[in-house]
Amino acid sequence: MxxxxxxxxxxxxxxxxxxxxxxxxxxxxxxxxxxxxxxxxxxxxxxxxxxxxxxxxxxxxxxxxxxxxxxxxxxxxxxxxxxxxxxxxxxxxxxxxxxxxxxxxxxxxxxxxxxxxxxxxxxxxxxxxxxxxxxxxxxxxxxxxxxxxxxVMATGHHAAVSAGVKAGDTVAVVGDGAVGLCAVLAAQRLGAERIVALSRHPERQRLAKAFGATDIVEARGAEAEHAVLELTGGIGADAVLECVGTAQSIATAAATARPGSTIGIVGVPHGEVPFIGTFFRNVAWRGGPAxxxxxxxxxxxxxxxxxxxxxxxxxxxxxxxxxxxxxxxxxxxxxxxxxxxxxxx
Amino acid sequence: MxxxxxxxxxxxxxxxxxxxxxxxxxxxxxxxxxxxxxxxxxxxxxxxxxxxxxxxxxxxxxxxxxxxxxxxxxxxxxxxxxxxxxxxxxxxxxxxxxxxxxxxxxxxxxxxxxxxxxxxxxxxxxxxxxxxxxxxxxxxxxxxxxxxxxxVMATGHHAAVSAGVKAGDTVAVVGDGAVGLCAVLAAQRLGAERIVALSRHPERQRLAKAFGATDIVEARGAEAEHAVLELTGGIGADAVLECVGTAQSIATAAATARPGSTIGIVGVPHGEVPFIGTFFRNVAWRGGPAxxxxxxxxxxxxxxxxxxxxxxxxxxxxxxxxxxxxxxxxxxxxxxxxxxxxxxx
Structure with a gap:
């Protein structure tokens, strides 16, 4: 064959x-x-x-x-x-x-x-x-x-399930690849009220919106973190879905999760998880292969x-x-x- | 004053x-x-x-x-x-x-x-x-x-709650300090059926048993990890409570958690969390100050x-x-x- x-x-x-x-x-x-x-x-x-x-x-x-x-x-x-x-x-x-x-x-x-x-x-x-x-x-x-x-959709869903997305939540999705877009769809399916998609690509932004994203953040790094915190009144997202696995995307997830929340992580981590920074805010990390x-x-x-x-x-x-x-x-x-x-x- | x-x-x-x-x-x-x-x-x-x-x-x-x-x-x-x-x-x-x-x-x-x-x-x-x-x-x-x-008891309880300890679980508790001992008590209070306490000190072992520990592992490091896995039929514990915060205790927690489980971590991490190792087993880390x-x-x-x-x-x-x-x-x-x-x- x-x-x-x-x-x-x-x-x-x-x-x-x-x-x-x-x-x-x-x-x-x-x-x-x-x-x-x-x-x-x-x-x-x-x-x-x-x-x-x-x-x-x-x-x-x-x-x-x-x-x-x-x-x-x-x-x-x-x-x-x-x-x-x-x-x-x-x-x-x-x-x-x-x-x-x-x-x-x-x-x-x-x-x-x-x-x-x-x-x-x-x-x-x-x-x-x-x-x-x-x-x-x-x-x-x-x-x-x-x-x-x-x-890919099972993996996006796993990010949302791992982060404990529930009805009414504000969810931040880090990553506008296929997994990130599926994670947007999964968050919407689980009843998230507000879904912030981090994306700098117009065509991916369009699909994110079609899948249920209510807000788009076009920045990266510290600027993106600041934007998500501003969108959430300084509180941070109820759930963050990490769908990339780079050091930068992991850091962005860590910085935008509200205290006590869970980061659903499905991007294979190619950077270190900054655990000590999230520890003091009781932010959990849950995920892996779906x-x-x-x-x-x-x-x-x-x-x-x-x-x-x-x-x-x-x-x-x-x-x-x-x-x-x-x-x-x-x-x-x-x-x-x-x-x-x-x-x- | x-x-x-x-x-x-x-x-x-x-x-x-x-x-x-x-x-x-x-x-x-x-x-x-x-x-x-x-x-x-x-x-x-x-x-x-x-x-x-x-x-x-x-x-x-x-x-x-x-x-x-x-x-x-x-x-x-x-x-x-x-x-x-x-x-x-x-x-x-x-x-x-x-x-x-x-x-x-x-x-x-x-x-x-x-x-x-x-x-x-x-x-x-x-x-x-x-x-x-x-x-x-x-x-x-x-x-x-x-x-x-x-x-201290609130913190031991937080380890157990963070790890999602429920009735019938097998729980491993890493650390025989006051927090670890309280975590044993908290796990028992939440209905754990089997509680494996890692301790090398006779008087702490006695208190762990009084608090509900069913098994004592006297080893540290790889030997302790092997012992916990053996006690759990090679599967790992349903929940692991990390109550120390050193690199070694964190590694032991990582190695003894069964796939899909959660490590309740309350010891302030003074060592790196080996996230990539637990990621592929879908082992989550949840915890912080109680x-x-x-x-x-x-x-x-x-x-x-x-x-x-x-x-x-x-x-x-x-x-x-x-x-x-x-x-x-x-x-x-x-x-x-x-x-x-x-x-x-």
Whole structure:
């Protein structure tokens, strides 16, 4: 099959990998319909995080092609969403809601395992990992939104859930990438009354507003912090969603959270968390990789019933053969998030 | 009046300070009955944190001597508990539960303001700060326990509340100082089923067990982490209470928290929080200085009705003239916590 191959920083090429087959009785083989490039893939692309040479990509929806003998509830032809980690849903961590730490779990597209930026994927623990999408004949817009549940919308939601966003809150969202925009949408979905989006890009500001942002702060650093504090009467935000992971964005989150609040942090921290500064204000830090598998069923209903449309974060698209362009568009910030049209529905 | 004076590291002396009087209409003057030395005072004593020259001490119970014209609900002769921060209870932070960040609030014994290690204290915002103790003729044991609500028991409770301890949990408590021991008691009070206390001192182990610890880990560092993980079947604790604040204790807390759990941190962090290590396990950090004023009414009932006896953390006592001995006993770890008998009840 054809698949994206990570050869090193700034070297993503299309190539060939073996066609996946069912190996374990708990496997399924999924033919990928839509894939995409994650903000975290950019860390690898830019050489800021390590990635093994080989397969890449961990966000996809697709059609079940084959299932192992122990897989029930999934059949050939089913449209499924794959969370970005596979998990058994029965180990002590899964049972406690931490599918990310599943004792049998693992990642897609890690160089060796099949990636979502490829024509097909062997999915281990398929029955407990894949979420079947009910119905048929879904519009392209719905399919794009379903794809976001694989990671980016689940991650934005995780920021909001981790920060404890509740009805009536004032929420500050640090980061106008796809995760930050999804976090705006998630905060709105959870009933936030005021959502302050930090963004300096007009097209991202527009989408943030469409997703529910009530205020835009165009500054960065100390100026942004001052602006958020001013917007909140000097108090700070009831919840801050940190969706970048740089030292500057982490510092901005720390400075704008009101005493006693929680910073929902989902950007992989590439800078130090200034804990001592938040400690004296009882500001908490909660977050990490999203337990997407836990969130998908809830969010799925909202997508199918048209209440949320996170697929709007895709503003660039191409096919698998042009995967390198998909990365470049995001690296050069020409795209918020790049969609890959890989197979027929 | 007589009061302890901080002159610099390892130089606490008894001296004279002006008798406090009502200055603002919202003040009260409280004659101190019992005071004590806090673990945080030791950071100053050892020169590890800065403290202004002058008054010191922020934990006390006492008798109201005088009140300003705007103070209602408090009268001369009332026995009161002073939380370690005064607060107005009406500002946006107080109204949100963060009395520590009160916009009008402040600290006792900061070099200038009267300290709890002295014969009397002018208490600003007295009506919203002081908690009147109902009844009379309380035993010495009850008075000692009431004193702990001023800070140490409120802080142990804050660790447990911050970590979200709930019925049936397995809780690890890092630190066998007075705060750690109170955290054990708080965890038991909140229904923890298993409480693992990290302690290498037989007399502290005994008190930890009396307060509800079910398991004692005598090791430190990697050995302690291994032991806690082994006790929890490799999963980690449902909640970890960090009650020290050193780099080692923070690292132990990080290593023993199960995925998705929260570390309740109340030891002022003197080491870096290893956030990236906990991020990938979705382990949260929540804590800071305790909003004692919020907790006292709840805890007070439990003390008066004999359900908790945190006053047992005082295992050394002396009078105000010997305050330097009280510090030395704690500094040399001969005492868990030193009580100061300052005035008659």
């Amino acid at each position: 054809r698949a994206a191959i990570f050869n090193g920083p700034r070297d993503i090429r299309i190539g060939d990998r073996p066609d996946p087959v069912v190996v374990e009785a708990t496997d399924a083989v999924v033919r990928v319909v839509l894939g995409c490039v994650c903000g975290s893939d950019l860390w690898y692309y830019r050489g800021e995080s390590d990635h093994a040479v080989g397969s890449i990509g961990h966000e996809f929806i697709g059609i079940v092609e084959d299932v192992g003998d122990q897989v029930t509830g999934l059949s050939k032809g089913d449209l499924v969403i794959a969370p970005f980690i596979y998990s058994d849903m029965t180990c002590p961590h899964c049972a406690n809601g931490s599918t990310i730490s599943c004792v049998q779990g693992g990642t897609f597209g890690n160089g060796t395992t099949d990636g979502g930026q490829g024509e097909a994927v062997r999915v281990p623990l398929a029955q407990s990992t894949l979420v079947r999408v009910p119905g048929s004949g879904h519009s392209d817009a719905v399919l794009r939104s379903l794809l976001t549940l694989s990671d 337990p997407a598998r836990i969130y998908i069923p809830d969010l799925l209903g909202d997508v199918l019933e048209g209440r949320i449309d996170p697929g709007r974060v895709f503003d660039y698209e191409t096919d698998l053969e042009h995967v390198a362009d998909a990365y470049r568009a995001m690296d050069e910030r020409r795209a918020i998030k790049s969609l890959l049209r890989i197979g027929a529905i | 007589r009061a302890a004076i901080f002159n610099g590291p390892r130089d606490i002396r008894i001296g004279d300070r002006p008798d406090p009087v009502v200055v603002e209409a919202t003040d009260a003057v409280v004659r101190v009955v019992l005071g004590c030395v806090c673990g945080s005072d030791l950071w100053y004593y050892r020169g590890e944190s800065d403290h202004a020259v002058g008054s010191i001490g922020h934990e006390f119970i006492g008798i109201v001597e005088d009140v300003g014209d705007q103070v209602t609900g408090l009268s001369k002769g009332d026995l009161v508990i002073a939380p370690f921060i005064y607060s107005d209870m009406t500002c946006p932070h107080c109204a949100n539960g963060s009395t520590i960040s009160c916009v009008q609030g402040g600290t006792f014994g900061n070099g200038t303001t009267d300290g709890g290690q002295g014969e009397a204290v002018r208490v600003p915002l007295a009506q919203s700060t002081l908690v009147r103790v109902p009844g009379s003729g309380h035993s010495d044991a009850v008075l000692r326990s009431l004193l702990t609500l001023s800070d 909003p004692a004023r919020i907790y006292i009414p709840d805890l007070l009932g439990d003390v008066l009705e004999g359900r908790i006896d945190p006053g047992r953390v005082f295992d050394y006592e002396t009078d105000l003239e010997h305050v330097a001995d009280a510090y030395r006993a704690m500094d040399e770890r001969r005492a868990i916590k030193s009580l100061l008998r300052i005035g008659a009840i």
